[in-house]
Amino acid sequence: MALGTAPAPYELRFDAGRVCLDLLATTHPTERLGTVEVLRAWITGSGLVPPGTPLAHADGSWLVAVREVRGHVGQLVHGRVTPPTPSYDRALARVNELARTAPPAPRARRGQDGTLVRELDRPPECAALLGAIARDAVELLTDPVARASLRQCAGDNCPIVYVDSSRGRRRRWCSSEVCGNRERVARHRRRAALSRA
Numbered sequence: 001m002a003l004g005t006a007p008a009p010y011e012l013r014f015d016a017g018r019v020c021l022d023l024l025a026t027t028h029p030t031e032r033l034g035t036v037e038v039l040r041a042w043i044t045g046s047g048l049v050p051p052g053t054p055l056a057h058a059d060g061s062w063l064v065a066v067r068e069v070r071g072h073v074g075q076l077v078h079g080r081v082t083p084p085t086p087s088y089d090r091a092l093a094r095v096n097e098l099a100r101t102a103p104p105a106p107r108a109r110r111g112q113d114g115t116l117v118r119e120l121d122r123p124p125e126c127a128a129l130l131g132a133i134a135r136d137a138v139e140l141l142t143d144p145v146a147r148a149s150l151r152q153c154a155g156d157n158c159p160i161v162y163v164d165s166s167r168g169r170r171r172r173w174c175s176s177e178v179c180g181n182r183e184r185v186a187r188h189r190r191r192a193a194l195s196r197a
Contacts, residue, residue: 012042015175017163018146019046020073020137023066025160025174027074039063048132049104054123062126069098069130073137077150077161099138101131155179156186 012032013025026032026042033039039062040055049055072091079088104124108116140146140163151164153174160174173179 012038012045013160013175013178014045014047015162016160017165018136018140019048020133020140021077021161021163022046023070023133024074024077026070028159033063033067033070036060036063039066043129048129049120049124050106050118053120057123058126062129065126065130066133069095069133073133076137076141095134095137098127098130098134101127101134103132103135104128153179155182 014022016022016025023042023046033042036058040058043049043055043058044051044053072094075088075091076095079085079091105121106118107121109119111117140150146163149163149165149169150161151171153160153162154172155174155178158174158179160179162171162174164171173183
């Protein structure tokens, strides 16, 4: 990938089941939100804004703010409620504060083919997008059913957390194509090595 260009769609992942968890996935295997252009691609790809929403006004301060909320959400998702720690409580307070900001206001308009399409009333402000991410985290972490569906990927050294909405709640990997495939290949190699021995 050339410097300063948005990544190909496969480089940003949107398969964790929630916007706040998709944001956490932007740290694996390395920092994915390295530029404002990539942040703009993530904002659109995550569904926070409809495709085609103008984001030219996003700047480096947005990148800093999104990474900050990502850190707080990560601490809440990975942290333990008991015993409470000062850093957990600070993260919780900050996420609650951000969640008070109203998310971008959507509206429907008639498309060229007559169907209704979603757009925003005006280009979103950073605070509104942070509010949407924080609200998603609050809703996820306060819903006992959703919280019970959180899983850590069983892939080797994969920190991604996802919502397991599979039938029977048997999903093991963040992605069958990524970590699942790596596990199947590793298993095949182990079997092949044993048969040669």
